[in-house]
Amino acid sequence: MEEKVFAIERLDMVRDLFVFCCYTGLSYVDVINLTPGHIVASTNGEKWIRTCREKTMIPVNVPLLPKALKILDKYKTNIRSLSGGKVFPVMSNQKVNSYLKEISEVCNITKNVTFHLARHTFATTVALSNGVPIETVSKILGHTKITTTQIYAKVLERKLEEDMQNLKLRLEEKL
Secondary structure: OOOOOOOOHHHHHHHHHHHHHHOOOOOHHHHHOOOHHHEEEOOOOOEEEEEEOOOOOOEEEEEOOHHHHHHHHHHOOOHHHHHHOOOOOOOOHHHHHHHHHHHHHHOOOOOOOOOHHHHHHHHHHHHHHHOOOHHHHHHHHOOOOHHHHHOOOOOOHHHHHHHHHHHHHHHHHHO
């Protein structure tokens, strides 16, 4: 889906929103409410999202990965975004999920794709399976309890094997 080129603007935009959330962990409501003021530079010049979760009002600070930055750049001059004072054009969650079904069909994805899957993808595929500690993922997702994040933390077999291999090497070094 990330690589697919769409000639239809609404599908292109929904794909971009979905992929952006795959790299940030934001929920639908949080990405739709994102304003340019939420994008800030840290002391080292890296761009971050600094906002609060709509659902819980918990502060969320997300360092932006290159693919998310590329999508932000694409929309910085979008008339619909600018006129609404938002980072992305606003559309309903119902419409977004409807368009995601259409995108799934075009991309031959058989899994039921809803917008929440982007948040799940960030937690599992992007963060946890690449060695980001669950505590960090929990903070980025704006969870107050680690147990909430553990729902996303289906430990992938590949990750399990990698962790155990690293443990094995450390134990062998001590011999």
